[in-house]
Amino acid sequence: MDRVPEVQTRALGSSVALTLGGCPVCGCERRLRVTERNHLSVVRCPQCGQRYVWPVPSPEMLARIYDRSYYQGAEGSLGFKDYAGLAPARHRMFARHLDQIERLVPRGRVLDVGCATGDFLAVARTRGWEALGVDPSPAREQALAAGIAMVGQTIHDAQVEPGSVELVTFWDVLEHVQNPVADLRRARELLSPQGIVAITVPDSGSAVARLSGNRWFGYKTAGEHLQFFSAATLRKTFGAAGLELMVQRPVAWSCTLGFLVDRAGLYLGPPGRALNRLASRTGLGGLIVDVPQVNQFAIGRRTERWASNVAA
Numbered sequence: 001m002d003r004v005p006e007v008q009t010r011a012l013g014s015s016v017a018l019t020l021g022g023c024p025v026c027g028c029e030r031r032l033r034v035t036e037r038n039h040l041s042v043v044r045c046p047q048c049g050q051r052y053v054w055p056v057p058s059p060e061m062l063a064r065i066y067d068r069s070y071y072q073g074a075e076g077s078l079g080f081k082d083y084a085g086l087a088p089a090r091h092r093m094f095a096r097h098l099d100q101i102e103r104l105v106p107r108g109r110v111l112d113v114g115c116a117t118g119d120f121l122a123v124a125r126t127r128g129w130e131a132l133g134v135d136p137s138p139a140r141e142q143a144l145a146a147g148i149a150m151v152g153q154t155i156h157d158a159q160v161e162p163g164s165v166e167l168v169t170f171w172d173v174l175e176h177v178q179n180p181v182a183d184l185r186r187a188r189e190l191l192s193p194q195g196i197v198a199i200t201v202p203d204s205g206s207a208v209a210r211l212s213g214n215r216w217f218g219y220k221t222a223g224e225h226l227q228f229f230s231a232a233t234l235r236k237t238f239g240a241a242g243l244e245l246m247v248q249r250p251v252a253w254s255c256t257l258g259f260l261v262d263r264a265g266l267y268l269g270p271p272g273r274a275l276n277r278l279a280s281r282t283g284l285g286g287l288i289v290d291v292p293q294v295n296q297f298a299i300g301r302r303t304e305r306w307a308s309n310v311a312a
């Protein structure tokens, strides 16, 4: 069950970059080994508890993960076999996220970081938001074709006036980045005074993750995922970026039955593959499923606004 699929091992190779520096959340330079996956080590910070990939994979290795096959035709536990097939599921999930966001901030400009094919921005636009996106992957071509204003590749090179954005979103993105605190700090800089940051990340502190210990299936994503956030370490990450959490809760992740049984085939071996055949025979593969509690949803605002409200 722990065997990494052959194609994935070949694709990743074993080159890693030796990057100096400490825990991406608290800076602590001590680390405890958790497990090895995909020729990479997952470590835990003894000070704040953040788990992260160490050393950080080389740019070449990361480029191999995010090549054209990431969103279409990927095999194994990294990337997507059919990202476009999940679009209806994503639309439903993004509408739910926006329902919550629109209670907290007036509609204005939204910057979606790692917007991929632009699905979230397409939903936001129909609800009256001015949609801006950044993404470094080839998926950005599709966002451009859909008429989304692409303003850069990452939040750091985004051509956006500081203080001009009501909403910055990172949907399943912060777990992919090397320095989530720096990304959130930059998001904070772009926010208008009433602006908010909304994110989802996988919940690495879930009951399943805790019970499975270092055998947790989430570690199979090492390389693609560089950070494994618990509720506590996510809160610390926001705090380190000068953001105060207004909302933090477990949230469902929407996908299709076909996607789920495909992953089951990967993680569960023969019983999973039998499920997979059943789903394709019954034609239920396209059914949208909300998988409860796999993600954390969080909304943050600038800490000093809170402080000035208290003073007033």
Ligand SMILES: [Zn+2]
Pocket: 023, 024, 025, 026, 027, 028, 045, 046, 047, 048, 049, 050
């Ligand atoms: Zn730490």
